[in-house]
Amino acid sequence: MRLKLDTDCPLNLDFTLCCGQTFRWDKQGEWWYGVVKGRACKLRQVENTLEGVNVEFGFIKEYLGLDDDLPKIFAQINKDENMDSAIKAFSGLKILRQEPWECLISYICATYKNILAIKRMLHELSKKFGNKTVFEERNFYTFPTAKKLANASIDDLAKCGLGYRAKYVSETAKMIHRAGFDFECLKRLPYDEAKRELLHFPGVGLKVADCVLLFSLGKTEAFPVDVWVKRVIMRCYKGHFPKEFAEKISGKKSLTDVEYAKLSKFGRDYFGKYAGYAQEYLYHYERTKT
DNA sequence: CAAGTGCCTTTATC
DNA sequence: AGATAAAGGCACT
Numbered sequence: 001m002r003l004k005l006d007t008d009c010p011l012n013l014d015f016t017l018c019c020g021q022t023f024r025w026d027k028q029g030e031w032w033y034g035v036v037k038g039r040a041c042k043l044r045q046v047e048n049t050l051e052g053v054n055v056e057f058g059f060i061k062e063y064l065g066l067d068d069d070l071p072k073i074f075a076q077i078n079k080d081e082n083m084d085s086a087i088k089a090f091s092g093l094k095i096l097r098q099e100p101w102e103c104l105i106s107y108i109c110a111t112y113k114n115i116l117a118i119k120r121m122l123h124e125l126s127k128k129f130g131n132k133t134v135f136e137e138r139n140f141y142t143f144p145t146a147k148k149l150a151n152a153s154i155d156d157l158a159k160c161g162l163g164y165r166a167k168y169v170s171e172t173a174k175m176i177h178r179a180g181f182d183f184e185c186l187k188r189l190p191y192d193e194a195k196r197e198l199l200h201f202p203g204v205g206l207k208v209a210d211c212v213l214l215f216s217l218g219k220t221e222a223f224p225v226d227v228w229v230k231r232v233i234m235r236c237y238k239g240h241f242p243k244e245f246a247e248k249i250s251g252k253k254s255l256t257d258v259e260y261a262k263l264s265k266f267g268r269d270y271f272g273k274y275a276g277y278a279q280e281y282l283y284h285y286e287r288t289k290t
Numbered sequence: 291c292a293a294g295t296g297c298c299t300t301t302a303t304c
Numbered sequence: 305a306g307a308t309a310a311a312g313g314c315a316c317t
Contacts, residue, residue: 020298111299117314118298163312168300205300226298254299256306283298 001052001060005045009070012092013045016064019284021096021215023106023119024126024143033135035126036063036099038142040135054135065094068220068277077271077278082236086285093284095276096215100183101176102143103216108168108203110211117161124160125149149173168203175201183217191219206260214276223267223275225260227253232286233263240266 005011017025017032025034031042041055052060061067074087109125110118122143129144129152149157150173157166175181186194194217198209210224225233230249238246241262249259271278 107298108300110297112297112311113299113313114297114315116297117312120314158312161313164300164310165312203300207299211298224298227296228298253296254308258306260299287298 001050001055001057003050003052003057003060005048005050005066007048009066009068010092011045011050011064011066011094012090013043013050013064015090015093015284016096019090019093019280020115020287021211021280022098023110023115023122024102033138033140035133035140035142038131038133040133040138040140042136062097065097068094070094073274073277077274077281079270080236082232082285083271083278083281086281089288090281090284093280095220095280097218098216099143100186100212100216101146104172104198104201104204104208104212105143105149105169107208107211107215108172108201109162109165111165111203111205111208121161125157125162128156128160146173146177150177165203168201171202172204187217191221194219195222206257206264210264214279220274220276221268221272223264223271223279225255225263225267225279226283228283228286229267229279230255230263232282233266235286236282237266237270240270 013032025032031044033040033042036055037059039054041053043050043052043055043060078084078087106118106122109121113121126141126143129148130141133140133142149169152170154166154170157169162169186197189197191213194213195209198204198212207224207226210222213219214222214224234246234250245262249255255263267275267279
C-alpha cells in the first residue's frame with residue numbers, strides 16, 4: 001500500500017503512534033510494526049508518502065484518522081498561546097480509531113500505570129493469550145479475544161503484570177463473551193449515552209471511558225483527564241476555575257468523579273467538538289516539556 | 291543502596 | 305455526598 005498524503009492536511013506517523021494513545025506499535029528502523037485486524041503489518045512515512053505492508057488502505061485510512069481535517073480542527077481548538085505552542089510542536093499528530101475491544105481492555109489495564117509498564121502488560125497478555133503470527137520472520141501476537149480472556153484464570157492474567165486489574169479484565173471479558181457487545185452501536189450514540197454504556201464494565205471509570213470513546217469510537221469531544229492533563233490545566237488554565245477548587249485539586253493525587261467531571265467539561269466547553277484533539281496535544285506537550 | 295515516589299485510576303468503605 | 309484508603313509492580317531518584 002502506498003498513499004500520497006494531502007499536503008494541506010499534515011500527518012506525523014511518529015507522533016501519532018508514540019504519543020501514548022496506543023501501546024502495541026513498535027518502531028524498528030524507519031518502519032512501525034504492529035498487529036491490527038488480527039494481522040501483523042508495518043507502516044512508514046517518508047515525507048508526504050505513507051507506505052504500508054500487509055495492511056489495507058481502507059482500514060488504515062480510518063485507523064489513522066486521515067479524514068480528520070487538521071487545519072479545520074486546529075482553527076477550532078487554537079484558543080490561546082498554550083494551545084498554539086502545542087499545535088506547533090506536534091502538528092500531524094492524529095487521534096486514532098483503534099479497535100474498540102483492544103482499546104477497552106488496554107485502558108482498563110492502563111489505570112495507575114506508566115506507559116512503559118502498560119506496553120509490557122499488553123505484550124505479555126497478547127503473547128500468552130493471543131495467536132502467534134509470523135511476519136518477516138518475526139513473531140507477532142494478535143490481541144486476545146474476549147473468549148480467551150474470559151476463560152483465563154485471574155492468576156494467569158495477573159502474571160502478565162496486571163496485578164489487581166486482572167479481576168476487572170476477567171469480569172469485563174466475561175460480560176462481553178457471554179452477552180456479546182456491539183461497539184459499532186456505541187459509535188452511533190451521542191457521547192453521553194455511549195459513555196454511560198461503557199461505565200457498566202468493571203474497571204471502567206470516567207477516565208477510562210473517555211479514553212475508549214476518544215481513541216476507538218470517534219468521539220472527538222471526549223476529554224480524558226489524567227494526572228498530566230490535570231497538571232497542564234492547572235498550569236495553563238487555572239484562571240478558569242474558582243481559586244478554592246484549583247487549590248484543592250492541585251494538591252491531590254487523585255480526583256473525585258465530581259472533580260473529574262468539572263475538568264473534563266471545561267475541556268469540552270472551552271475547546272469544542274474537537275476537545276479530544278486539544279487534550280492529546282496538551283498531554284503530549286506537558287509530558288515532553290523539559 | 292534503601293526507601294520513597296509516581297504512574298494516562300477504580301472501587302470499597304467509611 | 306464526599307473523602308479516604310487500598311490495590312501490582314516497576315522505574316526512577
